[in-house]
Amino acid sequence: MKRKKELEPFSRDHYLGLVASRNLILHPTPDSLEKFLELWREEMSDHFYEEERLLGPLASPSMREQMISEHDEIRALVASAKQGRTSAPCLQKLGNKVYAHIRWEERTLFGAIEISSDLSAIAEDAEAMEKRRQNSPLNPQRAEQVRRRETKSSE
Numbered sequence: 001m002k003r004k005k006e007l008e009p010f011s012r013d014h015y016l017g018l019v020a021s022r023n024l025i026l027h028p029t030p031d032s033l034e035k036f037l038e039l040w041r042e043e044m045s046d047h048f049y050e051e052e053r054l055l056g057p058l059a060s061p062s063m064r065e066q067m068i069s070e071h072d073e074i075r076a077l078v079a080s081a082k083q084g085r086t087s088a089p090c091l092q093k094l095g096n097k098v099y100a101h102i103r104w105e106e107r108t109l110f111g112a113i114e115i116s117s118d119l120s121a122i123a124e125d126a127e128a129m130e131k132r133r134q135n136s137p138l139n140p141q142r143a144e145q146v147r148r149r150e151t152k153s154s155e
Helices: 008-026 030-058 061-082 088-116 119-132 142-154
Strands: none
Touching: 008 030, 008 088, 008 119, 030 061, 030 088, 030 119, 061 088, 119 142
């Protein structure tokens, strides 16, 4: 689905989250958890913060509440995994929760925000978030995407 440019950085993050969550669901191993936790440290934790800060005010009260509630559930599951709750069912629960949450945001939350909100207010912050992550080893294509956007906007 084509997103407005202000939401594209969030959708790019979502792609990485979907891959990591599917790995937890299908292969609930210490290796898949380690890769998920690397993504959590490098991007996902900040992603949640930025969604709450930038998109929360644009969402309806019920959608904002759902987003924050699901973020809190995922944070709790991540904390449990870090404390050693790494059985296959625990990892699959974390993977399923992240996967379902991302799908809800992409299918429901983002569409509602695009229809009801002026996204120009978050454009600068969304771009700054993207630039902060442009050299991430987890998404090597991001630097090229940032460069293309900068070239396009300067034309």
